[in-house]
Amino acid sequence: GESVGLHLPTLSVQEGDNSIINCAYSNSASDYFIWYKQESGKGPQFIIDIRSNMDKRQGQRVTVLLNKTVKHLSLQIAATQPGDSAVYFCAEKRGSSASKIIFGSGTRLSIRP
């Protein structure tokens, strides 16, 4: 079936290092991807998005890379800080007018001091 999934359920990173969270998707028709951050007790927070006609997009300390050949998406966080501790979800929208979001399973990022 179609799905958006993550490679690793947990990731532990030393404070100050870079974090890379990976995600795979199976539907080649997917054309819009989003990364969300969810802190404990809160709703998901939009981090960054990317359209399928792009392969890279940068924000503040975050970069999303899209490899359509292997249907792979990654989120890179530079100089990881304690405040980056959260669960990160990749998500997908299909179709420019569709608003339904399909969420991946999530990766918990923990920061070692």
Add this chain to the structure above:
Amino acid sequence: SAVISQKPSRDICQRGTSLTIQCQVDSQVTMMFWYRQQPGQSLTLIATANQGSEATYESGFVIDKFPISRPNLTFSTLTVSNMSPEDSSIYLCSVEGGGKTLSYNEQFFGPGTRLTVL
């Protein structure tokens, strides 16, 4: 960004009862959605709340179990009916489209309602 509030923030309910969750947005929005997040899991879309008409439900969710209202462009309710322990989850509303949307198709999420059914 849009500010979304949900009431109640949490509740503990007895099986067989019903709970109505409210979602209020500080600005008019085009789309409102309801999601369920079971413990330690990802989010699953329940339905799209349509203003002035019946909600659009995803596979596995039905109106009798999860009736939804959306009387205007800033407010929606989700009712969890005839609850069982399997309904214990976080229920979140999200919104999309409107003056406070920062980027294309961005959805904002509420803080969620944590429901425990005994």
